[in-house]
Amino acid sequence: MAAKQSGQGGAVIFETGVDFAVWSHHAGQIELCLFDDDDKEFTRLPMARDDDHVHRLFVDGLKQGARYGFRADGIYAPDNGLWFDPAKLLVDPYAKELDRPFRYDPLLGVFGEETRHLVPKAIVTRDTPVTPQKPLFKPGGFIYEVAVRPFTMLHPDVPEAQRGTVSALAHPAVVSHLKRIGVDAIELMPITAWIDERHLPPLGLHNGWGYNPIAFMALDPRLVPGGMAELRDTVARLHAEGIGVILDLVFNHTGESDRYGSTLSLRGLDNLCFYRHAQHRPGELINDTGTGNTVACDHPYIRQLIIDSLRHFVLGAGIDGFRFDLAPVLGRTANGFEGHGETLTAILADDVLADRVMIAEPWDIGPGGYQLGNFPAPFLEWNDRVRDDLRCYWRGDAYKTGPLATALAGSSDIFSRNGGAATRSVNFLAAHDGFTLKDLVSYSGKHNEANGEENRDGHNENHSWNNGVEGDTRYPDIIARRRDDVEALLSTLFVTRGSVMLTAGDEGGRSQRGNNNAYCQDNDITWVDWSTLDDELITHTAFVSALRKRFSVFSQATFLSGDGDVAWIAPSGQPMTVSDWETPDFATLGMVLSTTDNNSRKTVRIAVLFNRSEVAQTFSLPGPLPAAWRQLTATGEKKAAAQTTVPPRSVSFYLEN
Template sequence: MKRKPALWPGCPYPLGAAWDGNGINFALFSGQAERVELCLFDAKGEQETHRLPLPEKSNEIWHGYLPEATPGLVYGYRVHGPYAPEQGQRCNPHKLLLDPYAKAMVGTLDWNDAHFGYHIGNVKADLSLDKRDDAPQMLKAAVVDNHFDWGDDRPPRTPWSDTVIYEAHVRGLSMQHPEVPKNLRGTCAGLASAPILGHLQKLGVTAIELLPIQTFVDDRDLVERGLRNYWGYNSLGFFAPHPLYLASGKIDEFKEMVKALHKSGIEVILDVVYNHTAEGNQLGPTLSFRGIDNAAYYRLVADEPRYYIDTTGCGNSFNADHPRVMQLILDSLRYWVEEMHVDGFRFDLAVSLTRPFRSDDRMGPFFEILIQDPVLARVKLIAEPWDLGEGGYKLGAFPPGCAEWNDRYRDTLRAFWKGDDGQLGGLAARLGGSADLYARAGRGPAVGINFLTAHDGFTLHDLVSYNEKHNEANQNDNQDGSDNNLFWNCGAEGETDDAEINVLRARQQRNLLASLLFSQGVPMLLAGDELSHSQQGNNNAYCQDNPLSWLPWDVNAAQQKQLDFLTQIIQLRRDHPSLRRRHFFRGQAVAPDQTKDVIWLHPGGREMGVEDWQEGDAHCLGLYLAGTELTELDAQGRPVKDEDFLLLLNAFHDSVPFTLPSLADDKSSWELLLDTAQDDGAAKGVQQSGESYLLQGRSLVLLHHEGRRK
C-alpha cells in the first residue's frame, strides 16, 4: 500500500475487522474516545506505514471502510481521549492498542516500560502520563479470511451422561511424544497427529478440555525470572488462537485440529478466561481494553475509580455487566462455535461473570443469557462455580443448562481414601451424583463435573506421593499453591525405592480412578494421570513450560498397567448405563420384589441404618445398583436395561470381610469384574450371595449380578 489510503465511512457492525471480498470494515467500541486512529503496519508488524482516523462514530462505535484491502493486513489502534485515572479514564494515544476483536496475531509482546500508560518510577505513579510509543514492541492484529473447507465435519454431540472429559494442555500433551514430528510438538497440529489421537481414542475419552488457547501474554515478572505463563490464564485476545500453538502460524491449523478430533469422535471444550485480562491493576500495562474504554471494560471502585475491583486475584475484573462487554464475550463465544466448530466452554472463575455492577447480593444474568442463545445453548457449558471475591463460592447455584466443577466431590473422595474419619455420608452423596447440591434445582447427575485432580494442584501420582508441596521451581520460596490438598504420601516423601510403598501408591491411584469412573455424574481426568505423571510435588506449575509439566511418553511397566487399568474402567462405564445414569437415585422400590434402585450396604451385608452412618471411624461402604430394573430411556426413547452391580470400597488399612447381599433367592451369585488390590485391577471368580468376600485393605471391588430376580 504505497499511496496513502482513504477510509470510507463504513459500518458500525460487525465489530472488529471484517473482509467482504472488496475491502475491510473496521469497527471499534469506545464511549470515552474523542478520536480513534487506525494504524497500519507492514506484513511482519515491524514498521508502521499509515495512521488513518476512523471517520464515523455511531452509538459509541468508531468505524471506517478501507477499500481494496485484503486479509493479512496488520493493524492496531490509537485512542485519543481523557487521561484521568482518578476518574477511571486512561486513554493514551501514544500506546498502540490491540483490537478486542482481533482474529489473528502478528509479532510478540516484548516487555519494556513503554507499554505502561504512566511513567514507572514517577512519584505520581499511574497518575503520570508516559508519551513513549510502544508500537515496535507491541503485539499486532491481522485481518483473516474465515473461509475453510469443513467438509463433512459434524459435532459428536455426546450426551452429558456418556461424556468423559480429558483436561489437557495443547503444548504439554505432545511436547515429549517421540512419534510426533519435532516441528509439530506443542501445537494444535501436534495434538491432531495420529499418535495423540490414537492415545485418546484408545483411552476412551469423549471430550478434550483444553487449557486456555485464546491469545494470552506472559507476565512481565515471569519473563524477567526466565519463566512463562504456561497455563495461559492471562488473556488479551478472545478471538485468536495463541500464536505459540500454531506450527503453521495460521488459524486454519486450529480448525484442522477440531476437524480431526471430531472425526475421532472427540468433542473440543475450551477453558475460557473472560473474568479478567492481562492488563492487571492500576499499575498494569496499557495493551488494549484499558486504553480503549477503561471504565466500560473493567469494574472500578465506585468512590475511587482509579482502582479496580478484583474478584479474580489477578488485579482486575472484566465488567460483564456492561452491554458492550457482554456483547464482546457473546460474540467471542459464538465465533468459536460457528467459525471454529468447538463443542463447549469451561468458564474460569465463572462467578465473576455473574456479579452485577451495582450489587453482589445476587447472581447476574450472564448464564441465563447463554442458555437462551440459539447458538450457545446447544453446546456444553461448564462453570467453575467460585471466584475470590466475598461470597464467591456458588456451587450448585448456577441455572439449569450449565454444568459445574464439583470440588466437593474432589475433597470428599480424597479424604475418604486418605483415611479421614466421618466421610461415609459425604462419600455416598458424591458417588450418587451429588443430589444434595443439584436435585433441588431440577437438574440431574450430569450437571456435576466430578474430578480428583486438575491442572491446578497435585497430579494423581503426586497426590499419593507427597505430604508437602514442593514449588521451589516457581521461585516464590514455596509460598504459592494451596496448602490444603488432602494428600497422603503412603509413608515416604517423594520418590522411593520401597517396594511396599510403591505398591500401595499404585493401588491408591487405582482406587481413586475407579471411584471416579463408577460415580454418577460426569468424570473429568487430568491428562497424564493415566501415565502416573509426576510434577515432583509442584502443585502450582502454572509457570513451568518444561518437562516438569509436559506429559511423559516413555512409560515403564507400572505406568502401562495404570494406562490399561484406566482404559478398562472407562470401557466398563461406557458399556453399562447403570454406572452413568441420567437421573438421580430415588431410593425407592423399582422391582416386583421391592428391591430399591440403590441400596447402601454395611460390611455385614445389611442396608445401612442411621447409626451406621453416624459411626465416625467407619471406612468401608457398599453400593448396590439395580440395573435390571433401570427405569431410564436411551436417546431413541427405548427402555434401558442393564445388570445389577455391587461396588465395595474399603479405606481401612486392614482387610474387611464383606457379606454379599441376597437379593433374589439363596442361589443368586455375584461375578467379580474388578479388584484394585490386584496390580492390574483384574479379578475373576463367582461369589455366592450371603457369603463373605475378603475386601483387602485400601481397595475397591466391582461385582455384577448373575442371577435374575423373580
Template structure:
C-alpha cells in the same frame, strides 16, 4: 489502488460488525469506545513500518472506517485519544498501540519494556501519561480470510451422561510424544496427529477440554523472572487462537490449523471444549500494562472501585474483573462464544472463575444478565456449558448454585474423595452423595446427575501420582519461595515423603492411584481426567506449575505406566458398556416391582445389613457397599424403550487393615463375579472370579466392582 499505505482513502464504513471484516476488496474496521475523543487505525508493513489513519466516523460509540485494497494478512492496531486521569478511571494514551478486542488472529510477542505501561516510571497515579511508543513491544492484530473447508465435519453430539472429559494442555500434551513429528509437537496439529488421537480413543474419552487457547500473554512479573505463563489464564484476544500453538505461522494460519484440529478430533468422535477466561484480562491491576481494553475504554470494560476509580474491583485474584454488567462487554463475551461455536465448531466451554461473571453488584446473582443472555442465546445455549463455580471474592464459592443448562466442576466431589482415600475419618455419608451424582447439590432446581463434573485432580494442583507421593508442595522452581499454591491438599504420601525405592510403599501408592480413579470412573455424573494421570505423570511435587513451560508440566511419554493405562481403559470400557454406571436420572432408593424387594440403589454395611441412621453418622466407618440394580434405570432409549443393564455391587474400603465384608444374598444376588479390583495392577482379577454371597475378606484400601449373578 493507493500508491502507498499512507495514501489510502478511509471510507465511512459501517459500525458492524466489530473488528476487521474483509469483503473481497476492502476491509471494514470497527472499534467500540464510549469515551474516546479520536481513534487512529494503525497499519503495519512486514518490516514494521506504521501508517496511521484517523477514523472519522462514530456511530453509537463505535468508531469505524473502510479501507480499500486492505485484505487478509494485514497487521494492524489502534491508538485511542482521550483524557488521562487515573483518579477518575481514565487511561487513554495514544502512545500505546492497542490490540483490537475482536481480532481474529494475533501476530508477534509481548516484549517486556517500560513502554508497555501507560504511566511513567513509578508514578502510577500521576496525571501525566507515559509518552514512549509501545508498538515495538506488543503484538498486532491480523486481518483474516476465513474459507476453511468444513465439508464433512460432524459434531459428535455426545450426550452428557456418556461424556468423559480429558483436561489437557494444547502444548504439553504432545511436546514429548515420540510418534508426533518434532515440527508438530506442542501445536494444534500435534493434537490432531493420529498418534495422539489414537491414545484418546484407546483410553475411551469423549471430549478434550483444552486449557486456554484464546490468545494470551505472560505477566510482566513472570517475564522479569525469566518465566512465562504456561497455563494461559491471561487472555488478551477472545477471538484469536493462541499463535504460539500453531506450527504453520501466525499470519492467520493459526486459525486454519485450529479448525483442522477440531475437524480431526470430530472425525474420531471426540468433542472439543474450551477453557475460557472471560472474568479478567492480561492487563492486570493499576500497575499493569496498557495493551488493549485499558487504553480503549478503561471504565467501560472493567469494574472500577467505586470509592477509588484508579483501582479495580478484583474478584479474580488477577488484578481486574471484566464488567459484564455493561452491554458492550456482555456483547463481546457473547460474540466471542458464538464465533467459537459457529466458525471454529467447538462443542462447549468451561468458564474459569464463573462466579465473577454472575456478580451483579457485589453478590453472585443467579438472575444476572450473563445467565439470562446465555440461556436465551440460540447458539450458545445448545453447547456444553461448564462453570468453575467460584471466584476469590466474598461469597464466591457457589458449588451447586448455578442455574439449569449449566454443569459445574464439583469441588465438593474432589474434596470428599481425597478425604476418604487420605484416611481422614469423615464417614461415608458425604461420599454416598458424591458417588451418586450429588443430588444434594443439583436436584432441587431440576438438574440431573450430569450437572456434576466429577474430578479429583485438575491442571491446578498435584497430579494424581503426586497426590499420593507428597504431603508438601515443591514449588521452588516458581520463584516465589514456595509460598504459592494450595497448602491444604487433603492428601497422603503413603508414609514416605517423595520418591522411594521401598517396594511396599510404591505398591501402596499405585493402588491408591487406582482407588482414586476407580472411584471417579464408577461415580454417577461426568468424570474428568487430567491428562497424564492415566500414565502416572508427575510434576515432582509442584502443585502450581502455571509458569513451568518445560518438562515439569509436559506429559512424559517416555515414562508411561502401561498397567495403569490398561486399568483406566478397562474401567472406562465397563462404564461405557454399563448404563447403570452413568445414569441420567437421580436414584430414588425405591423398591423395584417384581424383584423380591431390591432397590435401584442400596447401601450396605460391611456386616451385611443396609445402612441405618447411626451408620450414616459414624465418622469411623471406612467401608461401604453401593448396590446398583440395572433393572431400575429410569430413562429410556431414543425409541422410548426402557433401558436395563446388569446389576453391580461396588465395595469401597479405605481402611488401613483388611476387613470382612458380607456380600448380600437373595433377593439382591445369588452370586457375584469380580469385574474390577484395585488390588491388581490392571484391575483384572485372576480367574475364576465368581464368589458366593456371604463373608469375604477385603484387602486394605481397595475398590471392588462386582457384577451381580442371578439364577435363571
C-alpha cells in the same frame, strides 16, 4: 472512503476494501494504524465515531492479510480510571489472528513510551464457516483436561516440529491413547493469545497455562501456528473419532492486570467501561480474580464480545462447548452475583450457543464468590466438594462415609436446590490447579520453590497424604501403596454420578514433583513424560472408563434415591444402619446398583465395594444363595463366591449373573 457496517468491532473484508470498527465511549479520537510486512507503520487514519460510540473506518483497496492496530487519544488520568495514551499500540478486541505472541516488556505500562515494536499486530482475516454438528459430549461422559503444550512436548511418536501444538492432538498416536482410555471430550486449557505475568520474566519463567489473556478470539501463535484452520482441522479429525472438543476460556480478567500492568487493548480503549472499579473510586480496579483486574462482563459491549467470541469458535471450528474460568464473574453486577443475569442468560439464549456444552468453574475470590450449584441449567459445574470429600475419604478422615455416598449419588445436596431434579456435577480428583493425582498420595505439603515465590503461592490445604515419605522414594512398599491409592481414587471417580474429568497424564501417574501451582513451569515439571507413565494404571483407567460406558447407571443424571435404584450395604451384605453411617472410622461400604448392561441390553445389578482400610475385608454379596456374581477386573471376569474378599485400599466390582 465509503462507510460500511461491521457491528461493534473487528475487521470485515468487502469486495472493495476492509471495514474497521471499535467501540469506545470515552476516547477523544481513535486512529487505525496499518503496518507493512516489515513491521513498519506506514499510515495512521482517523476513525469516525457514530451515535453508538463505535469508531468506524472503511479503507478502500485493503485486502486480506493486512496488519493493523489502534491508537486511542484522550485524557490520561489513572486515578479517574482513564488510561488514554496515543503512544500505545492497541490490539483490536475483535482480532481473530495475530502475527506473533505477546511478550512482556516494562515499557508496555509506561505512559508516553512507544510500543508499536512490542505489540502483536492483528491480521485481517476472512472467516471460513463450518456447519456445527450436535455436540459429541453428553453430560455424564468423560472429559480429559489437556494443556496443549505439556501434553505432547515429549511424546515420542509426534514429529518434533508438531509437538506442543493443537495439531498434535490429532496425531494417530495421541488419538489412539484417547480412545484407549475412553475419552468422550478433551477440554483444552486456554489457547487464545496470552501474556506472561510481569514478575515471571525476571525469574526466567513463562506462563505455560494461558490463563492470562489479552485477545479473546485470536489463537496464540505458539500453540496454534496454523490459526483457525489448524484448530478447525484438528476438531474435525477428533470428531471423526468420536471425540468432542471443549475450550477453556477466560473472560474474567485480562493480562493488562492491575494499575501497574500493561496497556495493550481494553485498558487503552476504554478502561473505565471495560473493567470493574470500586464504587466512587474509579482509579481502583476490582480484583475478584486475584490477578489484578476484573472484566465488567455486565457491560453491553463486553457481553456482546463474549457472545461473539463463543460464536466465532463454534461457527469457525465446530467447537462442542466451553469451560469458563472463574465463572461467577460472568454473572457479577454491582450488586453481586446473579445466576440469571443478562450475560449468562444471553449465552444460553443465543441460537448458535443454545445446544453447546457449558461448564462453569463456580468460584472466584470476590465477595460471595463461591457459587457451586447456583448456575442456571444446563450449565455443568466443577464440583470441588466431591474432589475434597473423595480425597478425605481415602486419606482416612473421620465421618466421610456419608459424604462419599452423597458424591457417588450425584451431589443432590448441592444440585437439588431451586427445584433441580438432576445433577450438573463435573466430578474430579485433580485438575491443572493443584496436585497431580500421583502427587496427591506422595506429598503432604506443596513444594512450589521453583516458582520463585518462596513456596508462598498455591493452595495450602490439599487433603493429601504421602504414604510415609515425602516425595520420591525407592521403598517398594511405599511405591506400591501409592499406586494402589491412585487406582482406588480412579475407581471411585469413575463410578460417581455426573460427568467426570481427568487431567492428562493422571491416568498414568504423572508427577509435578509436588508443585501444586505449576502455571509458570513450561518445562519438564509439567511436560508429560510418556516414557515414565505406568501402563498398568493406564489399563486400569481404561477398565473403569469402559465400565462407566457399559453400565448406564453411572452416566445418568438423576440423583440416586435409594428407591430401588441403589442399596448401600455393610460388609455383612445387609443394608447400612444409622450406626454404620455415624461410625467415624467406618472403612468399608458397598454400593449395589440396578442398571442396564449396554453389552447385553439386560437389566442387571452391579456391586461396587470400597475398602479404605489397611487390611483385606470380607464382603457378603447380597441376594439369595447360592449367590451368582462374577468379579469384573481389568484382565477379565471371574466367578465370585457369596463371600468375597476386597483387598486393602481398593475398590472391587461385581456383576450379578
